[in-house]
Amino acid sequence: MLGRFSDRVDEIHHLNGNEVHVLLKRKEDIPDLCLYARDELKSKLSTMFCSDDRGPCGAFTLRYVFARAGGQDFFIVLTARIRADQGLPGFPLDRSLSFPSIAFQFPSAALYEREIRDMFGLFPDGSPDKRPLVLHERWPEGIYPLRKEFDVTTKVDRTGGREYKFTKVEGEGVCEIPVGPVHAGIIEPGHFRFSVLGESIINLETRLFYVHRGVEKLGEKMNLDQVLLLSERIAGDEAVANSTAYCQALERAAGVTAPERALQTRVVCAEMERIYNHLGTLAGMSTDVGFAYGSARLNILKERMMQLNEQVTGSRLLFGTNRVGGVGVELDADKVRKVRSTLKRSLHDFELVISMLRNNSSVMDRLLNTGTIARRVAVELGLTGVAARCAGVDEDTRRDHPYAAYSSLRPDKHHDSPMHLTEHEVEMQMRRGDALARFEVRVEEVVDSAAMIDQAIENMPQSGDLVVSDLRERLEPHSHALGYAESHRGQTLHWVTIGDHPDSLSRYKVRTASFVNWPAIEQAVIKDIVPDFPLINKSLDLSYAGNDL
Amino acid sequence: MTRTGKAKSEKATVISGASIERSPRSIMGSRVETDRNLLDHIRSSQGYRGNVRLLEEESDLASLGLERYKRAVEMCAPKAIATIDAARLGVSLDKGKCILCGRCQEVAPDLFKIENGFVPPTREKRDLVESLGGRTASEGVKKSYEETGKELKEKISKMFGRSLAVREVDAGSCNGCEIEITALNNPIYDIERFGIHFVASPRHADVLLVTGVGSRNMEVALRRTYEATPNPKVVVAVGACACSGGIFGETYATNAGVDNVVPVDVYVPGCPPRPEAILQGLLSAVDRIK
Incomplete structure (x- = not known):
């Protein structure tokens, strides 16, 4: 298929089951090949990232990961090298280190390009937004944390840096409302700049990365098991999804599969994570529309699930579920019984609470047509998870790129007959992308997750290993792989490149669903009123920590 | 102010009272039953990882073997375990750093023990550091x-x-x-x-x-x-x-x-x-x- 690019492509190879790596001859061809991947190969830009490979091959490597969906489970990884000729230690701005921007063709690429500029000092040529992203004011120019010469513990002066300019909206009666980073509730920090005309929001700009902790750089300093603990703490409520994606990346790089029992356990814990978080989000939405009773009921259910988490894994946030090459939790008969009985009871209560909410017009009126995400926006921004599904974009990593034991499970129950499939497609077309759609998607997913847990428990072998033992011996230095999982927020992607020593990483790239979905909120609030913002924010349930790393 | 202390204490009894009849109540037209005595369950469960203890009775480190101890130090991701006295093989454990992953217990079960209480809060950071041979290893809190x-x-x-x-x-x-x-x-x-x-x-x-x-x-x-x-x-x-x-x-x-x-x-x-x-x-x- 890539025959017509034969003069522009160096080599194509196939790796780790479903990754097609395409190495470009020149960086100038990046936009053409990206457009080809999107338009002709019908795939979606999932992430793009850089790694500092000046050591092994004298160049920075840029990778553009495209995911093919619609029944074909593979990833296209376009790779281009940016030659860096000099030795470069501590070197100043170097304009020759640039790459062509694709942000005009791919709006979702804009953030990745700014991230690469901040962290590696490679400049996107022709990028529409040249402001810093990760590094705030008081970070000096010319220091790039993800370059190899930068040590993770370096104490950088709090001087210099560039001023951050928010988009100015001017006109008669237009006001600006700055909110954050410290918010009124018990939530994470981020800054929102509203431009309002009366009560209506005419522009919103988010500024994040207040909780940037240097996760990717830290990953290069730790051993594989420590990175696993780190991955659980990227975002505390996505511990299972992130650690599963990380473990899978390693397992794929080593060419091993975790034992069947571990795969099923991962499904059980991942779905338990989805349930308790969706319950929390639904409770939050109920709070934000001013219906405390519904929120109290849902919070009781969430607490019950968190107590179950503790009984199953020893942690209320499911920390410790995964191990490199398997799982650290044994689901014995006693735990299985607890899971089943708690779920059964909770689901019963859940349905009653939800039917009460659905019959309450003061709740439904607030949700309907609030914070609408148009389907076109969802596609162009490459949204994922609930944010995409609420707008009728039917994608789910669990189904499109099955991992763990999901190939034998259906994340949605609609595919058993052509009639149900058509019904499902019609229903997808009818989704409006508003807060009510997100409410309904989450409700449906809680029920589906409970069914999947049941199924996974059914399929679980009674005995057998929990961890593959020889994973580390099979890891080749400098090999790499992509790991992925569907968290309750959407697709999370982890890329690992093994270092010189097989028990270390030379590059750990994490892209959580929140990073992709954050720009959606700027679109969703347009024309809504300021008091609806908390509700819209909660209905999208975005993680600050998962975005900021 | 309608929320008097009296009203609050009544509420508390309703929630914790296990003696109250456990039948579904009808509130606002829906019948939602929840656990009245969930509170009784909120003491940590058996497997909860809440506290690491240095086992003092096994403090004879020489017999323990250097290898396992060293591996525990190496393994600890937040570097909570440290050597305080290399000659005597003294071990210290900083509970302020500990992320309760339980890896140390797996490597050296005769030296570290994960328990289901929780570490009591302290006023001084140094009080979170526990060392063998130093002050007595503190019990995790079990207060309800x-x-x-x-x-x-x-x-x-x-x-x-x-x-x-x-x-x-x-x-x-x-x-x-x-x-x-x-x-x-x-x-x-x-x-x-x-x-x-x-x-x-x-x-x-x-x-x-x-x-x-x-x-x-x-x-x-x-x-x-x-x-x-x-x-x-x-x-x-x-x-x-x-x-x-x-x-x-x-x-x-x-x-x-x-x-x-x-x-x-x-x-x-x-x-x-x-x-x-x-x-x-x-x-x-x-x-x-x-």
Whole structure:
């Protein structure tokens, strides 16, 4: 298929089951090949990232990961090298280190390009937004944390840096409302700049990365098991999804599969994570529309699930579920019984609470047509998870790129007959992308997750290993792989490149669903009123920590 | 003010009273049954990883073998285990750093033991460090949530006229600690019945609950929040990250604990600390205000 690019492509190879790596001859061809991947190969830009490979091959490597969906489970990884000729230690701005921007063709690429500029000092040529992203004011120019010469513990002066300019909206009666980073509730920090005309929001700009902790750089300093603990703490409520994606990346790089029992356990814990978080989000939405009773009921259910988490894994946030090459939790008969009985009871209560909410017009009126995400926006921004599904974009990593034991499970129950499939497609077309759609998607997913847990428990072998033992011996230095999982927020992607020593990483790239979905909120609030913002924010349930790393 | 102390105590009895008949109640047209006695379950379960103990009776390290001990030191991601006296093979364990992953117990079960209590909050950071041969290894707290709450309520009504205002600030956490702090507000823990409420502005607050590593990008905001809080104020560092940087430690983007940004009065370790531990931390915070 890539025959017509034969003069522009160096080599194509196939790796780790479903990754097609395409190495470009020149960086100038990046936009053409990206457009080809999107338009002709019908795939979606999932992430793009850089790694500092000046050591092994004298160049920075840029990778553009495209995911093919619609029944074909593979990833296209376009790779281009940016030659860096000099030795470069501590070197100043170097304009020759640039790459062509694709942000005009791919709006979702804009953030990745700014991230690469901040962290590696490679400049996107022709990028529409040249402001810093990760590094705030008081970070000096010319220091790039993800370059190899930068040590993770370096104490950088709090001087210099560039001023951050928010988009100015001017006109008669237009006001600006700055909110954050410290918010009124018990939530994470981020800054929102509203431009309002009366009560209506005419522009919103988010500024994040207040909780940037240097996760990717830290990953290069730790051993594989420590990175696993780190991955659980990227975002505390996505511990299972992130650690599963990380473990899978390693397992794929080593060419091993975790034992069947571990795969099923991962499904059980991942779905338990989805349930308790969706319950929390639904409770939050109920709070934000001013219906405390519904929120109290849902919070009781969430607490019950968190107590179950503790009984199953020893942690209320499911920390410790995964191990490199398997799982650290044994689901014995006693735990299985607890899971089943708690779920059964909770689901019963859940349905009653939800039917009460659905019959309450003061709740439904607030949700309907609030914070609408148009389907076109969802596609162009490459949204994922609930944010995409609420707008009728039917994608789910669990189904499109099955991992763990999901190939034998259906994340949605609609595919058993052509009639149900058509019904499902019609229903997808009818989704409006508003807060009510997100409410309904989450409700449906809680029920589906409970069914999947049941199924996974059914399929679980009674005995057998929990961890593959020889994973580390099979890891080749400098090999790499992509790991992925569907968290309750959407697709999370982890890329690992093994270092010189097989028990270390030379590059750990994490892209959580929140990073992709954050720009959606700027679109969703347009024309809504300021008091609806908390509700819209909660209905999208975005993680600050998962975005900021 | 309709929410008198009397009304609150009645509410508490309803929730905790196991004797009350457990039949579905009909409220607002729907029949939702929930556990009346969920509170009885909120003591940590058997497998909960809440505290690591250095086993003193096995302190004869020479017989233990250097290898396992060294592996435990190497393995510990937040570097909580350290050698204090190389000659005598002294071990120290910083519970402010510990993320309770349980790896040390797997490597050297005769030296470390994971228990299901939780580590008591301390006023001094150094009190979180436990060493073999030093002071006695402390037991994890097993006090019930209700007992702590009642004690706290009494103190609050004496000192603050029944209400303690708390402001939470995330200074670089993973959101895990926020989830546990939010849990304190759910109908099970229902922290408001002890006279504690979370306020929207630092200007209304007596206590700041600070979570996270003290990230570089939050330094200014955290300092300003601290300055906006009226005196007398108490700062409680919640979670391993806030106590010491946790697994993130000190990086270009973090500060290895919020006490490098603002003064901290009480340290609540844990990754994340369970709601009972945070309540215990608030009790210590009230004791600090004189």
